[in-house]
Amino acid sequence: MTARKTYDQLRSARWFAPDDLRGFGHRSRIMQMGYGPEDWVGKPVVAIVNTWSDINPCHAHFKTRVDEVKRGVLQAGGFPLELPALSLSENFVKPTTMLYRNLLAMEVEELLRSHPVDGAVLMGGCDKTTPGLLMGATSARLPALFLPAGPMIRGNWRGQALGSGADAWKYWDERRAGNLTERDWTDIEAGIARSPGHCMTMGTASTMTAITEALGMTLPGASSIPAVDAAHARMAAAAGRRAVEMIWEDLTPGRVQTRAAFDNAITVAMAMGCSTNAIIHVVAMARRAGVELGLDAFDAASRRVPVLANVRPSGDRYLMEDFFYAGGLPGLMSRLRGLLNLDAMTVAGKSLGKTLAGAVVHNDDVIRPLDNPVYREGALAVLRGNLAPDGCVIKPSACAPHLLQHVGPALVFDDVPTMKATLDRDDLDVTPDHVIVLRNAGPRGGPGMPEWGMLPIPKKLLKQGVRDMVRISDARMSGTSYGACVLHVAPEAQIGGPLGLVRDGDMIAIDVPARAIELRVSGDELARRRAAWVPQPERHQRGYGWMFGQHIRQAHEGCDFDFLETGFGAPSAEPDIL
Structure with a gap:
C-alpha cells in the first residue's frame, strides 16, 4: 500500500506554496479569477x-x-x-x-x-x-x-427501435434499392438519434x-x-x-x-x-x-x-x-x-x-450465459497471408456465414469517389462472388485511415436482394457497421503493401476459420508488378498532416506516432517553475 501524500508533495504546491516571486505570480493570477487561498491551500x-x-x-x-x-x-x-x-x-x-x-x-x-x-x-x-x-x-x-x-x-421509427449507425447502413441500402420513399428516409433521419x-x-x-x-x-x-x-x-x-x-x-x-x-x-x-x-x-x-x-x-x-x-x-x-x-x-x-x-x-x-461483488444479470437474452452465446467465438478474427503479411481484421460475428470461406475475382478501386460512382452503375459487370477492393485508404494513404471500409454493395446487386459480399481494404469501418468486410490490411498500399499490387480479376481467397487470406497470383508476377508500382502522392505537404505522414505507425502497431510510444525516449521531466 502506497503511503498517502501530504499537501507539500502535490504537484500543484510547486506552483502555489512557495514564498517567492513566482509563487506570488501564480497566487495573484488565480485570485484574479475570484478564487481565494481557501480554494487551493491544502x-x-x-x-x-x-x-x-x-x-x-x-x-x-x-x-x-x-x-x-x-x-x-x-x-x-x-x-x-x-x-x-x-x-x-x-x-x-x-x-x-x-x-x-x-x-x-x-x-x-x-x-x-x-x-x-x-x-x-x-x-x-x-x-x-x-x-x-x-x-x-x-x-x-x-x-x-x-x-x-x-x-x-434507442432510436425510433414507426414503433421500431433504431440503432445508430447499424440501421443507417441498413436503410440506406434499402433506399438505394428503391424500397424507401423520401418521406421514409426523412423520418428515419429524425428518429435515429434522439x-x-x-x-x-x-x-x-x-x-x-x-x-x-x-x-x-x-x-x-x-x-x-x-x-x-x-x-x-x-x-x-x-x-x-x-x-x-x-x-x-x-x-x-x-x-x-x-x-x-x-x-x-x-x-x-x-x-x-x-x-x-x-x-x-x-x-x-x-x-x-x-x-x-x-x-x-x-x-x-x-x-x-x-x-x-x-x-x-x-x-x-x-x-x-x-x-x-x-x-x-x-x-x-x-x-x-x-x-x-x-x-x-x-x-x-x-x-x-x-x-464485481453483487453483480448480476437481469435478462439472459440481452447478456447471454456462457452456454448459450450469441456467437461461439469472439467478435474479431485476424487473418494473415500474402495479401496481408502483417495481418488484417474481420468481424465474423457480423457477416453472412457463407462468406467466411470465399474465393472470388477482385474488383479494384484506388479512391472512394471512383468507387462510389462505379458501384452505382446499373451496367456494372459484377456478381455476388466478386471481392471489392479499396486501397490507398490506410494510415498514410487516407490519410488517417478513414472509416471507408464498409464498401457499398453495387446497386445492381442490391436490387437483386444481395445484402453482403466480401470487401477488402486498408481502411477501417465504423464499429456500427457489419458485413464481410476485411479491414486494416497491413502493410497498407500507400507504403508498398501487397494490396497495391492487386488488379481487376485477380482471384482472392479468404478462410476465416483458418485465419488465412491469399492473393492467388504467382510470386514472379507480383515481383513484376512491384517493380512497376508507384505510390500515390502524399495528401499533406505541410503542418500536422505532414507530421502525421512522417511518423504514423501501421494499423497492426496501433497507429500512434513513433515518437510518442513508451520507449522512444526518456519520460518527460516535470516542468521548471522559475
Missing part, C-alpha cells in the same frame, strides 16, 4: 479535461456534467479546474477523427504536464476521444480516471468505454449508463470525489494498466461483440502504458471467448439501453469471472474482483 487540484463542443452531439450534455464533476471534487475537498480539449466529433470531422486521435493525446499529455494540476477526470466517449484521452493521461503519469459520455437512448450520448449500438464508442471499464480506468458500472439517465449525473459527481482520493493515494494509470488489465479488456471486448477499431486503439493504449500487445493477443482471445452481449450489430435485437437494464458491464463481467484476472487494480482503489 487541497489537490483536479483537472477536468472536457471534450465538449457545440458540434459534438455525443458530448452535448457535458456542459452540465462538468458541473457535477466539480461538485464531487468540492465535496471531497479538492479544487476543480476545467480544461477544454479537442472535441473530435465523429460525425463531422473530416476526413476522419482518426487523423486527430494522436493530436488529442498530445494535447492531454501537455495540458496535464504544463498546468498546476495533481490529477484528472477525463470526459469523453465519442469514438476517438476515449483512446486519445487515455493515451495522453497515461503518458502524463498523473492519477486519472475516465468519465464515459454514455450511450444515447438524445445526447454516443452511439447506442456496439460501435466503437460503446466498445471503447466498455474496454476502459474492463481495464479498470472508470468507476464500476460507469460505461453503460445511458447519457440522460439520472444515474449518469450521480456517476459524474462520484468520479469527481474519487479523483481527489486517487491523488492522495497516488493511484496513477501505470498502477492500473498492467498486462493483466489489458488481458481483461481484450476478453471483455470479445464478449461484447466489439468494434474492429478496438484492436488499433487498445494496441496504442497498451504501448503508452509500456505493455507490448500485438494482433495475436486478440485472435487468441477470440478463439476462447464467446460473444455474450446480444447488442447490434453482432446481436440481432438489443441496444445499449437494454444492456444497461440487463445488468450492464458488471453483469457481463460476472459471467466471465473464470476468464478474467480478478486481482487487477482499478481506479476504484480495489481489485476488479471486488468491484
Whole structure:
C-alpha cells in the first residue's frame, strides 16, 4: 500500500506554496479569477479535461456534467479546474477523427504536464476521444480516471427501435434499392438519434468505454449508463470525489494498466461483440502504458471467448439501453469471472474482483450465459497471408456465414469517389462472388485511415436482394457497421503493401476459420508488378498532416506516432517553475 501524500508533495504546491516571486505570480493570477487561498491551500487540484463542443452531439450534455464533476471534487475537498480539449466529433470531422486521435493525446499529455494540476477526470466517449484521452493521461503519469459520455437512448421509427449507425447502413441500402420513399428516409433521419450520448449500438464508442471499464480506468458500472439517465449525473459527481482520493493515494494509470488489465479488456471486448477499431486503439493504449500487445493477443482471445452481449450489430435485437437494464458491464463481467484476472487494480482503489461483488444479470437474452452465446467465438478474427503479411481484421460475428470461406475475382478501386460512382452503375459487370477492393485508404494513404471500409454493395446487386459480399481494404469501418468486410490490411498500399499490387480479376481467397487470406497470383508476377508500382502522392505537404505522414505507425502497431510510444525516449521531466 502506497503511503498517502501530504499537501507539500502535490504537484500543484510547486506552483502555489512557495514564498517567492513566482509563487506570488501564480497566487495573484488565480485570485484574479475570484478564487481565494481557501480554494487551493491544502487541497489537490483536479483537472477536468472536457471534450465538449457545440458540434459534438455525443458530448452535448457535458456542459452540465462538468458541473457535477466539480461538485464531487468540492465535496471531497479538492479544487476543480476545467480544461477544454479537442472535441473530435465523429460525425463531422473530416476526413476522419482518426487523423486527430494522436493530436488529442498530445494535447492531454501537455495540458496535464504544463498546468498546476495533481490529477484528472477525463470526459469523453465519442469514438476517438476515449483512446486519445487515455493515451495522453497515461503518458502524463498523473492519477486519472475516465468519465464515459454514455450511450444515447434507442432510436425510433414507426414503433421500431433504431440503432445508430447499424440501421443507417441498413436503410440506406434499402433506399438505394428503391424500397424507401423520401418521406421514409426523412423520418428515419429524425428518429435515429434522439438524445445526447454516443452511439447506442456496439460501435466503437460503446466498445471503447466498455474496454476502459474492463481495464479498470472508470468507476464500476460507469460505461453503460445511458447519457440522460439520472444515474449518469450521480456517476459524474462520484468520479469527481474519487479523483481527489486517487491523488492522495497516488493511484496513477501505470498502477492500473498492467498486462493483466489489458488481458481483461481484450476478453471483455470479445464478449461484447466489439468494434474492429478496438484492436488499433487498445494496441496504442497498451504501448503508452509500456505493455507490448500485438494482433495475436486478440485472435487468441477470440478463439476462447464467446460473444455474450446480444447488442447490434453482432446481436440481432438489443441496444445499449437494454444492456444497461440487463445488468450492464458488471453483469457481463460476472459471467466471465473464470476468464478474467480478478486481482487487477482499478481506479476504484480495489481489485476488479471486488468491484464485481453483487453483480448480476437481469435478462439472459440481452447478456447471454456462457452456454448459450450469441456467437461461439469472439467478435474479431485476424487473418494473415500474402495479401496481408502483417495481418488484417474481420468481424465474423457480423457477416453472412457463407462468406467466411470465399474465393472470388477482385474488383479494384484506388479512391472512394471512383468507387462510389462505379458501384452505382446499373451496367456494372459484377456478381455476388466478386471481392471489392479499396486501397490507398490506410494510415498514410487516407490519410488517417478513414472509416471507408464498409464498401457499398453495387446497386445492381442490391436490387437483386444481395445484402453482403466480401470487401477488402486498408481502411477501417465504423464499429456500427457489419458485413464481410476485411479491414486494416497491413502493410497498407500507400507504403508498398501487397494490396497495391492487386488488379481487376485477380482471384482472392479468404478462410476465416483458418485465419488465412491469399492473393492467388504467382510470386514472379507480383515481383513484376512491384517493380512497376508507384505510390500515390502524399495528401499533406505541410503542418500536422505532414507530421502525421512522417511518423504514423501501421494499423497492426496501433497507429500512434513513433515518437510518442513508451520507449522512444526518456519520460518527460516535470516542468521548471522559475
